[in-house]
Amino acid sequence: MEDNKTIFGKILRKEIPAEVIYEDDFCLAFKDIAPKAPTHILLIPKKLIPKLSDAQSEDAELLGHMMVSVGKVTRMLGIEDAFRLVINNGAKAQQTVFHLHMHILSGRAFNWPPG
Numbered sequence: 001m002e003d004n005k006t007i008f009g010k011i012l013r014k015e016i017p018a019e020v021i022y023e024d025d026f027c028l029a030f031k032d033i034a035p036k037a038p039t040h041i042l043l044i045p046k047k048l049i050p051k052l053s054d055a056q057s058e059d060a061e062l063l064g065h066m067m068v069s070v071g072k073v074t075r076m077l078g079i080e081d082a083f084r085l086v087i088n089n090g091a092k093a094q095q096t097v098f099h100l101h102m103h104i105l106s107g108r109a110f111n112w113p114p115g
């Protein structure tokens with residue numbers, strides 16, 4: 001975790017504050033600082049995986065845990081029936097922080113196909 005120079009590494013090390021709404025041994029969920037929907041939560045693994053396409057077979061359990069945690073967080077917030085889960089992978093897909101994160105968005109209408 002010490003080698004993680006991203007802003008999310010700093011949040012994990014508590015060097016900068018975040019509005020944490022869920023934490024367990026493997027992941028952390030906190031409010032996005034610039035929300036794109038009335039509810040905008042970021043769920044990150046504590047392990048540094050820069051982007052989803054960097055994940056390896058050994059990360060399968062962690063990724064599964066994160067998906068189950070999305071369910072837990074959305075149930076906690078009462079948005080389990082209406083949210084969008086987004087992972088931007090790579091700069092061309094608008095990823096700006098290179099520590100894997102899942103965007104949980106809710107509270108407004110969403111277009112399909114996504115922009």
Ligand code: AMP
Nearest residue numbers: 007018031032033034088094095096097
């Ligand atoms: P992405 O563009 O997919 O890499 O998303 C990065 C997200 O991190 C953006 O939605 C930012 O608003 C959010 N973000 C950046 N810095 C912080 C921070 N200090 N606390 C919470 N969210 C942040």
